[in-house]
Amino acid sequence: MSATTASGRPVLLRAEGVTKHYGKFVALGGVDLQVRANTVHSVIGPNGAGKTTLFHMLTGNKTVSGGRIVFDGHDVTREPDHRRVRRGMARSFQVTSLFLTLPVRENLRLAAQGVAPAKALDCWNAPLGARSCADTVAQVLERVGLARHAGTPAGNLSHGQQRRLEVGMALAARPKAIFLDEPTSGMGIDDLDDMKRLIQGLKDEHTVVLIEHNMGIVMDISDTITVMQLGRVLAEGVPDQIRGDERVRSAYLGNMITGGKA
Numbered sequence: 001m002s003a004t005t006a007s008g009r010p011v012l013l014r015a016e017g018v019t020k021h022y023g024k025f026v027a028l029g030g031v032d033l034q035v036r037a038n039t040v041h042s043v044i045g046p047n048g049a050g051k052t053t054l055f056h057m058l059t060g061n062k063t064v065s066g067g068r069i070v071f072d073g074h075d076v077t078r079e080p081d082h083r084r085v086r087r088g089m090a091r092s093f094q095v096t097s098l099f100l101t102l103p104v105r106e107n108l109r110l111a112a113q114g115v116a117p118a119k120a121l122d123c124w125n126a127p128l129g130a131r132s133c134a135d136t137v138a139q140v141l142e143r144v145g146l147a148r149h150a151g152t153p154a155g156n157l158s159h160g161q162q163r164r165l166e167v168g169m170a171l172a173a174r175p176k177a178i179f180l181d182e183p184t185s186g187m188g189i190d191d192l193d194d195m196k197r198l199i200q201g202l203k204d205e206h207t208v209v210l211i212e213h214n215m216g217i218v219m220d221i222s223d224t225i226t227v228m229q230l231g232r233v234l235a236e237g238v239p240d241q242i243r244g245d246e247r248v249r250s251a252y253l254g255n256m257i258t259g260g261k262a
């Protein structure tokens, strides 16, 4: 997707002047962000820049100290995370939250049921609920490339496969926006391309907000990149703008930002 195409898309998620204080420490000093629908929007920055804190604010995992968050036309600033999940936000699970003794398919089924707890009981038993649940699980299995492993206990998957299952767990909630926090961490080189293709493919049906330290991946798959430093937005733009931005280069103190293309 070109920058022009991305910038013409409607804004799905907007943060306005979001702050987060821990006592006297300012973790976020007033962050503005606009995430457009059906794009991959990456948030990068040096360690401690405030990326994870911003994710916590956007997904409702922690409360803001100030500012406003609007998702899909609704002011969600004061809504708890489970309400935001129902509005269509999903955050990728961590490997530690997979049910390691259960087959991949069962992990996804439980995640699909988690969307609407009130419906969870009939998701598998009532004919319509069961069908839609089974459809979701089958689609997600294909999407994350684990269809062949549907019956394999999650604990027997490789690390790369487990990380794709985490993404699948979030997808099972059929979200509008999916938040991925370092989905490639700890991955071997062989698994990186699979994850990259997976994330890139998600924007057909979802909006992706991504924290990622692998600059090669960020530069290759992002429509928009927001660079954070010391709890504020340092720069924002398409990959070529960010790659060439002197402020960003000096924030990273070197060539990490080039994604191998400098």
Ligand SMILES: Nc1ncnc2c1ncn2[C@@H]1O[C@H](COP(=O)(O)OP(=O)(O)OP(=O)(O)O)[C@@H](O)[C@H]1O
Pocket (backbone or CB within 6 Å): 022, 025, 027, 045, 046, 047, 048, 049, 050, 051, 052, 053, 054
């Ligand atoms: N619960 C907390 N109490 C106090 N300070 C915190 C708390 N959580 C985060 N911080 C601080 O807020 C700052 C931003 O942290 P955050 O985890 O958001 O950074 P990050 O950009 O995600 O870093 P990394 O890339 O290392 O994960 C850091 O200085 C961190 O020490």
